[in-house]
Amino acid sequence: MTSQENASPGAEASPGEDAEQLPAPGRNLWVSLAQSNADLTDQPRRPAKxxxxxxxxxxxxxxxxxxxxxxxxxxxxxxxxxxxxxxxxxxxxxxxxxxxxxxxxxxxxxxxxxxTAVDPRNLAKMTTLYLHLGGATYQELFEAVLVMAPISAERAARNGDRSLVSAAMKPFLLEEQPLQGPAYWTVTNEFHGSVEALAGNRVIELLGRIVGNIWHEHIVTRMDTGAVREQIHAEHRDIAMAIMAKQPSKAARLMRDHFAGLVEEYRRHWPGRFDELIEWD
Amino acid sequence: MTSQENASPGAEASPGEDAEQLPAPGRNLWVSLAQSNADLTDQPRRPAKxxxxxxxxxxxxxxxxxxxxxxxxxxxxxxxxxxxxxxxxxxxxxxxxxxxxxxxxxxxxxxxxxxTAVDPRNLAKMTTLYLHLGGATYQELFEAVLVMAPISAERAARNGDRSLVSAAMKPFLLEEQPLQGPAYWTVTNEFHGSVEALAGNRVIELLGRIVGNIWHEHIVTRMDTGAVREQIHAEHRDIAMAIMAKQPSKAARLMRDHFAGLVEEYRRHWPGRFDELIEWD
The missing domain is CATH 1.10.10.10 (Winged helix-like DNA-binding domain superfamily/Winged helix DNA-binding domain)
Incomplete structure (x- = not known):
């Protein structure tokens, strides 16, 4: 294997291009949507073995x-x-x-x-491979979390089964929450899992869990969250209250702010990471 | 293998529950988010082979x-x-x-x-398996399309590289569009692929393509769209114009209306399908 030949992020952008444009760190190996679907409609697919x-x-x-x-x-x-x-x-x-x-x-x-019970984490891992081959960066992962997480929060607040909503959100209203060890991780993961389940759509839930799993494995577990754990619990509590109070817009906004804060925390710890390709290993 | 034992959709819902609640057609085999992520944080994962x-x-x-x-x-x-x-x-x-x-x-x-070029369709197929095991219905797939497609349209309209946007949307402004054969499918798929690519985020794009591929394979190709093809082109044209005119809200609304219309068309042709489990084969 020879030297790394991929251009540094943004190296291909011509001058004068808008700042909103993304860097292009490597070749995208995905086939186009048209190419992907064309043969479905006019040719038989490869016969299944x-x-x-x-x-x-x-x-x-x-x-x-x-x-x-x-x-x-x-x-x-x-x-x-x-x-x-x-x-x-x-x-x-x-x-x-x-x-x-x-x-x-x-x-x-x-x-x-x-x-066995199937773990969407395996699907998230496979998705990570596609993202790596597609040239996606951690910046794009952050943006996707900021888009997907509020959708679940908003839908959870609109969930018609209010007793289910109350029961699911109640544990996160407690003032006392674990700050260390497995109990901390269980509670914080359980919170997001509960919100996603309350969204009441398993397709959206699965997409949310794919993004959430990649976020968890690549971001959360590689960052020392000790200093912000109290705050994380407090923000979860506020989101839970908005969901219970049937306030979809507020729940969505609080969820977005929650992750935006975590992204900022991450930027402070690991600024160079944002333009790196999402890893696959 | 013995008789089918799963309850009919909604059979488990108790009386008086809100109409927004979803049917529960089968057991959900997904492990919870907390269970899925807990071992990442405090135990080593299975060592890779x-x-x-x-x-x-x-x-x-x-x-x-x-x-x-x-x-x-x-x-x-x-x-x-x-x-x-x-x-x-x-x-x-x-x-x-x-x-x-x-x-x-x-x-x-x-x-x-x-x-080889990697085809997100393979990932969509794997996702379909998880959805089947998670008990997701076609109704939920429709809802997810109505959520995901407008996100791409809105982001495409906000894309900062306006010459890229114009070049990508231009082919869909033509009055003359193919109505039959491979050319029809290529153009209509290309439209949605272009919008997703203009969204400028490969994570969101990949999630959109997963949902889009499942929609295409399970819905579009099993429905006779002949009668509505003129209208589909006209709606694509309107969306393309809103994206080119930098109108994010309008682009999102038109995209949502576009898919809502297709869902209604589908409901007319195959009403019983909505509560069925998403197939995997």
Whole structure:
């Protein structure tokens, strides 16, 4: 591998261009939307391999049979009879699901595939790879958090199930909140998870969790938040109160201010980071 | 596999609950945000396997060396020397990247790994799996499109590089637009891709493309849009004009109306679809 050849951020911008324009730190490897979707409409897609088809059928069966984490899937013999495929195809299908951490293969006699809870963090990790290849910077991640987080807060405040809202937000109104160790992380993560769940839309929730997970893994855990933890709890409390009081605009604004403050804190600690490519490792 | 055991949509809602509440069609298999992130902060993550570490290094090298689609990676011998791993680990790393369609392994003598353009559609497909497991319905997908698409339109109108904006939007101002075949699909996809790119944030763009790809694959291609194609072009034209005229609110509103109209069109054709789980196949 030779020397790094990518231009420094902004090096390609011609003089006189507006300050709002983004730096271009590296080549974007994404195919265009038109290219991506064109073949869907006029050409057949690559036919799915048998293993992929079986994997999809297993997933549908997990969902339709309402199986949850820890539930066991049928034996290999039962699955071979049910899906009518070769042993090799079935095993490849199970392996595909295992790689995605959707099932776990319990080894040994009496073992077999069991259902696991899926962690959107795995999806966030894959998204990070695409962002890296697309040339996205941490600056863009910050902007995206400032856009996505208020959407959840606003929707949570408009949620029609007020008793659900109260129950979900109540723990964050307490004056006493943990400031250290796992309890601190659990409470602060739980707050944002609860707001996202109250948004009442699992597509928006998942997009929020993708961004939130990248934020958490790349930003929060690499920054010493000790000095601002009291303040973080206080801001969560204010947001929770606005959500409970059915004040969508205020909840959105407070959530935005909350993250804007954290971004500023981050800028003080790690100013050079903003123009760096989002890492993938 | 036994009978379908999941409750019909809304069956679990107790009487008197607000109409804004969502149906609960199946179990949500996502782990909570707190659970997902807790171990990041106080416990080490599962150590990456050698193959994963090598795969990450190869990706970083592709990006930092500014390699593009079609460029060849170094020979196996060169990579073994550079990454200092076993042949088995290197091959597993390349296989991991190949499964994600980030590289293609050209077979035969003179063959080897070549870089491919990454298609966010693959990420959208994986996201669809998570949505299916999370119990998300098409209704929620529609809502998410109505939230995400206006964000891109508003940001595009605020883009500081006005000559870029003009160049990108110009093709959609023409009165004559293709109404059939691949040309129709290319133009309509290109429009939304251009708006998302003008939003000037690759994180937001990628989230928009995830939702857009799912919308395209699950909704647009399964609906006969023949009767509304003239109108779709006219609406794209109006949005393009608002973006060029630097009218962020108007662009956002027109984009929302555009998709709201398409959702209504879809409701007329396939009313039962709204409460169905987002498919994964």
């Amino acid at each position: 048998t293993a992929e088809t079986v994997a999809a059928a297993i997933v549908r069966d997990i969902v339709s049979r309402n199986l949850g984490p820890g539930d066991t899937l049928p034996s290999e013999a039962a699955m071979l009879a049910h899906y009518r495929v070769s042993r090799a195809s079935l095993r490849e299908a199970l392996r595909l699901l295992e790689v995605q951490e959707l099932i776990r293969l319990k080894p040994g006699p009496g073992g077999g595939p069991i259902v | 050698t193959a994963e570490t090598v795969a990450a290094a190869i990706v970083r090298d592709i990006v930092s060396r500014n390699l593009g689609p079609g460029d060849t990676l170094p020979s196996e011998a060169a990579m073994l020397a550079h990454y200092r791993v076993s042949r088995a680990s290197l091959r597993e790393a390349l296989r991991l990247l190949e499964v994600q369609e980030l590289i293609r392994l050209k077979p035969g003598p003179g063959g080897g790994p070549i870089v």
